[in-house]
Amino acid sequence: MADSKVLHVMYDDDMKLLDAARELVAQGIHIKDVYSPFPVHGIDPVIGIKRTRLAIVSFMFAMTGTSLALLGMWYFMISDWPMNIGGKPSFSLIENIPAFVPVTFEFSVLCGAHGMAITYLLRNGTLPGMPATNPDPRTTDDMFVIEILDTENDMTADELEAAASKTSPFEMSTKQYVA
Amino acid sequence: MQQEAAIREPLILGNKTYKDITDDVVGPIVGPAPRGWKILITISSLVALYGIGCILYLIGTGIGVWGLNKTVGWAWDITNFVWWVGIGHAGTLISAVLLLFRQKWRMAINRSAEAMTIFAVIMAAVFPGIHMGRIWVGYWVFPLPNQFGSLWVNFNSPLLWDVFAISTYFSVSLVFWYIGLIPDFATIRDRMTKPLARKIYGILSFGWSGRAKQWSRFEEVSLVLAGIATPLVFSVHSIVSMDFATAVIPGWHTTIFPPYFVSGAVFSGFAMVQTLLLVMRKAMKLEDYIHVRHVEYMNIVIIVTGSIVGVAYLTELFISWYSGVEYESYAFINRFSGPYALSYWTMMTCNVISPQLFWFKKIRRSLVATFALSIVVNIGMWFERYVIIVTSLHRDYNPSSWGEFNATSMDVGVFIGTLGIFLTLFLLFTRFFPVLALNELKSILKSSGDSQKALQNKESK
Numbered sequence: 001m002a003d004s005k006v007l008h009v010m011y012d013d014d015m016k017l018l019d020a021a022r023e024l025v026a027q028g029i030h031i032k033d034v035y036s037p038f039p040v041h042g043i044d045p046v047i048g049i050k051r052t053r054l055a056i057v058s059f060m061f062a063m064t065g066t067s068l069a070l071l072g073m074w075y076f077m078i079s080d081w082p083m084n085i086g087g088k089p090s091f092s093l094i095e096n097i098p099a100f101v102p103v104t105f106e107f108s109v110l111c112g113a114h115g116m117a118i119t120y121l122l123r124n125g126t127l128p129g130m131p132a133t134n135p136d137p138r139t140t141d142d143m144f145v146i147e148i149l150d151t152e153n154d155m156t157a158d159e160l161e162a163a164a165s166k167t168s169p170f171e172m173s174t175k176q177y178v179a
Numbered sequence: 180m181q182q183e184a185a186i187r188e189p190l191i192l193g194n195k196t197y198k199d200i201t202d203d204v205v206g207p208i209v210g211p212a213p214r215g216w217k218i219l220i221t222i223s224s225l226v227a228l229y230g231i232g233c234i235l236y237l238i239g240t241g242i243g244v245w246g247l248n249k250t251v252g253w254a255w256d257i258t259n260f261v262w263w264v265g266i267g268h269a270g271t272l273i274s275a276v277l278l279l280f281r282q283k284w285r286m287a288i289n290r291s292a293e294a295m296t297i298f299a300v301i302m303a304a305v306f307p308g309i310h311m312g313r314i315w316v317g318y319w320v321f322p323l324p325n326q327f328g329s330l331w332v333n334f335n336s337p338l339l340w341d342v343f344a345i346s347t348y349f350s351v352s353l354v355f356w357y358i359g360l361i362p363d364f365a366t367i368r369d370r371m372t373k374p375l376a377r378k379i380y381g382i383l384s385f386g387w388s389g390r391a392k393q394w395s396r397f398e399e400v401s402l403v404l405a406g407i408a409t410p411l412v413f414s415v416h417s418i419v420s421m422d423f424a425t426a427v428i429p430g431w432h433t434t435i436f437p438p439y440f441v442s443g444a445v446f447s448g449f450a451m452v453q454t455l456l457l458v459m460r461k462a463m464k465l466e467d468y469i470h471v472r473h474v475e476y477m478n479i480v481i482i483v484t485g486s487i488v489g490v491a492y493l494t495e496l497f498i499s500w501y502s503g504v505e506y507e508s509y510a511f512i513n514r515f516s517g518p519y520a521l522s523y524w525t526m527m528t529c530n531v532i533s534p535q536l537f538w539f540k541k542i543r544r545s546l547v548a549t550f551a552l553s554i555v556v557n558i559g560m561w562f563e564r565y566v567i568i569v570t571s572l573h574r575d576y577n578p579s580s581w582g583e584f585n586a587t588s589m590d591v592g593v594f595i596g597t598l599g600i601f602l603t604l605f606l607l608f609t610r611f612f613p614v615l616a617l618n619e620l621k622s623i624l625k626s627s628g629d630s631q632k633a634l635q636n637k638e639s640k
Contacts, residue, residue: 033390033391033392034390034391035388035389035390035391036389036391036394037197037201037362037366037389037618037621038362038394038618038619038621038622039394039395039397039398039622040391040394041622043391044391044395047391049391049392049395051395051399052392052395052396052399054396054399054400054403055399055402055403058403058407062407072322073334076322076331076332076334077331077333077334077335080329080331081328081329081330081331083333085333085335088335090335096335099334099335100334102337102340102343102344102414102418102421103334103339103340103343105410105414106340106343106344106347106411106414107343107347109347109351109407109408109410109411110343110346110347110350110351112407113350113351113354113355113404113407113408114350114351114354116400116403116404117354117358117400117404120358120396120400121385123396124387124392124393124396125386126361126384126385126386126387126393127385127386128382128383128385129382129386130385130386131386132365132368132369132381132384132386132387132388133386133388133390134365134369134388134389134390137369137370138369139369139388139389140362140365140366140368140369140387140389140618141197141198141201141366141369141370142196142197142198142201142621
């Protein structure tokens with residue numbers, strides 16, 4: 001997409017951005033992305049962002065943790081070296097399970113939280129040393145930007161600019177798109 | 180957009196705009212270090228160095244340099260451990276439990292409270308570590324294959340549960356804290372003009388760009404982490420309490436311990452948050468973000484948890500008599516009239532009576548009174564752990580092995596030292612980190628800022 005152009009439309013308020021996004025989408029314009037200093041509630045369905053599945057990921061990691069913890073404790077305490085502690089021998093997992101609940105819980109939380117956090121960082125592309133890709137430094141302060149690509153739309157860059165300028169933006173710029 | 184009742188007190192004062200919030204939080208980081216900060220960090224790092232010296236002396240000589248003996252094998256060390264872990268609880272409670280309850284006032288205080296949590300848990304972990312005596316074999320607490328048989332650690336023991344609880348708690352709190360910090364580091368990165376600072380904050384911000392999808396994931400991750408951190412907070416101090424409750428020592432062997440310890444932890448944690456934040460808001464000019472309303476909310480939490488603690492003390496006393504177990508009742512008679520009676524009555528005054536003063540609205544909303552009482556509560560909660568641990572141990576079943584514990588200069592030195600290390604870490608945090616969750620604050624500006632309230636009041640007239 002060497003010849004594609006990117007249009008950045010900047011607003012100074014989250015509500016203005018939300019209204020503008022609705023208006024542009026109603027005209028059949030595809031919005032590539034939105035940059036904002038804080039989550040703009042309600043923007044996801046407008047620009048077609050699906051709900052993230054990270055919660056499911058967390059659950060799967062947590063269940064892995066549960067299984068690993070139980071398997072480990074069965075091996076250490078029941079199978080490999082069963083100890084007789086205070087006349088309560090460790091010969092069966094099921095009879096010893098009450099004592100294993102705390103560690104099972106902690107280990108499940110450990111795996112669930114860290115598994116999800118690592119997945120989150122990888123999926124977001126946010127890792128130490130990654131370059132920032134926000135189009136303007138003000139988008140982490142008080143500005144809100146809509147990003148539109150001309151190759152993803154039926155209109156030309158000029159037509160897109162004309163449509164966007166009707167949404168009373170704070171600033172607008174068209175650049176060569178660098179992926 | 181979410182609307183809030185106009186009569187509800189605003190959370191952000193001073194007619195702020197989004198840009199003002201960024202300026203107020205990032206300003207102190209960009210600007211030169213204030214004089215007061217330099218003085219404070221000098222004092223606290225000197226204290227920290229003294230503490231590190233004491234710890235090194237202790238490791239080199241052995242834990243005999245503490246006042247421990249055959250009868251009282253646990254004293255200040257475990258007291259300090261429980262005290263520090265307890266302080267840590269407020270941070271996660273604010274960021275996790277209050278997030279689940281959608282409490283907007285948490286946003287002004289959660290960042291610094293979480294930092295406090297992390298530093299407090301580090302301080303807590305020091306004590307069991309050095310109490311091992313031979314800290315270089317500290318890795319033996321983990322179930323690692325070894326050449327002794329293989330011998331495994333005992334998963335039936337609450338002490339081992341603690342290893343898992345504390346390490347999970349520490350690492351999950353750290354991740355929770357850092358995930359919230361990433362967007363704020365990005366804000367600092369984009370404001371920095373010096374290339375080196377820009378580079379450092381660029382690395383710290385992990386290349387955060389604030390895309391809509393990133394924010395959508397951010398909110399989900401925060402919610403899920405809050406959901407799993409909430410039972411984690413309660414489990415951690417419950418497990419700490421089981422270190423005592425599963426023992427047969429009179430005064431320890433009670434089922435009331437887990438809820439009693441958890442509310443005590445939240446109680447002391449909020450007191451520490453008040454102590455730190457009342458100074459920080461003044462020094463960093465954050466009065467518009469952390470104001471009387473926030474302090475009042477925290478004081479309400481202190482009344483609730485303080486009253487639970489008070490009820491627990493009285494319940495313990497009653498049950499020790501009602502149970503008819505003579506060892507149990509002696510343990511409690513000995514607590515309030517024995518050699519450690521002074522500690523017991525300090526604990527009772529500081530923890531049961533002083534928080535009740537917050538029922539008066541004037542006191543609850545007075546910053547000076549809050550600051551004074553928060554220190555009283557911190558002292559009281561330290562004595563609570565001291566009383567529970569030492570009075571129960573020094574006289575148990577066998578009178579011939581009764582003894583007494585007297586603290587040595589090393590007991591004091593190590594404890595004061597951890598206070599110094601903690602303060603040094605916290606001061607470094609206030610200098611280089613965004614002390615408010617600034618981007619989260621922006622998201623409540625419209626619903627809870629005073630400019631919006633003024634607008635609503637105008638419309639309703």
